[in-house]
Amino acid sequence: MLGRLAVGILLSALIAGYARRRGSLSGSGAVASVVVGATIYSGGGLRWFSALFVFFVTSTLLGRVGRGRKEALRREYSKGDTRDAWQVLANGGVASLCGLAVALLGAGGSAEACLAGGFVGALATATGDTWATEIGPLSRRSPRSLVGLRRVPAGTSGAVSGLGLVATAAGGGLVGLVFGLWEPSRLLVWVAIGGLSGAAGALVDSLLGARLQARFFCDRCARRCEGAVHHCGATARHCGGLRWFGNDTVNLIATISGALVGAFLGR
Numbered sequence: 001m002l003g004r005l006a007v008g009i010l011l012s013a014l015i016a017g018y019a020r021r022r023g024s025l026s027g028s029g030a031v032a033s034v035v036v037g038a039t040i041y042s043g044g045g046l047r048w049f050s051a052l053f054v055f056f057v058t059s060t061l062l063g064r065v066g067r068g069r070k071e072a073l074r075r076e077y078s079k080g081d082t083r084d085a086w087q088v089l090a091n092g093g094v095a096s097l098c099g100l101a102v103a104l105l106g107a108g109g110s111a112e113a114c115l116a117g118g119f120v121g122a123l124a125t126a127t128g129d130t131w132a133t134e135i136g137p138l139s140r141r142s143p144r145s146l147v148g149l150r151r152v153p154a155g156t157s158g159a160v161s162g163l164g165l166v167a168t169a170a171g172g173g174l175v176g177l178v179f180g181l182w183e184p185s186r187l188l189v190w191v192a193i194g195g196l197s198g199a200a201g202a203l204v205d206s207l208l209g210a211r212l213q214a215r216f217f218c219d220r221c222a223r224r225c226e227g228a229v230h231h232c233g234a235t236a237r238h239c240g241g242l243r244w245f246g247n248d249t250v251n252l253i254a255t256i257s258g259a260l261v262g263a264f265l266g267r
């Protein structure tokens, strides 16, 4: 296990270092990424790590698609491009715990199938959500809020578009596909687990985003934003949702939900 841990730390540090240089991870985000990557490698070796790698590579590549349009949305909602430790743990923490559980318990049989399902479900949710976030804004039609299904501006938390939903299932399905390639007899089962749990997690994400997530308004810029401090530096006014319920909390609960669905299906 120590050998695996060492390899896991090495591989994760290489990838996190690259992401840090590109500016997609903060210092704390890079450290958290190494912890997440190393625990996943310790638990499931290359097979599990390859699924994590899919999340990393595709979210990096999709981040480059339609940059101009998304840049405008980012300014509006002040969603930064650089992930800190909380963001990394909100997306990867549950998958990391599944890896840790396998590493420590040395689970076999149905317990391991359950943890593997939970791992794929959590990662499928994070991947699907990232794909939807990167691809959804490119949709020509404005998305709909899950509250009352009215159309809302692109980039609004909890809004869903047809394109975003397809992206969610595709992202989750791809995680399942890569994980399933290591076990060809159950390839389609894993694709289904990834697609279904990713879609379920994303649904939870959108519902919480629309219903409970804190919304703020910057009076100086007359713009909505997601944080208590707008990127212009002014303090933003709380104008809806639960004040303490931010995007990271939403993502964490969504990945837990995806993991539960994945664990149930994996069993």
Ligand SMILES: [Zn+2]
Binding pocket: 218, 219, 220, 221, 222, 230, 231, 232, 233, 234
């Ligand atoms: Zn402002």
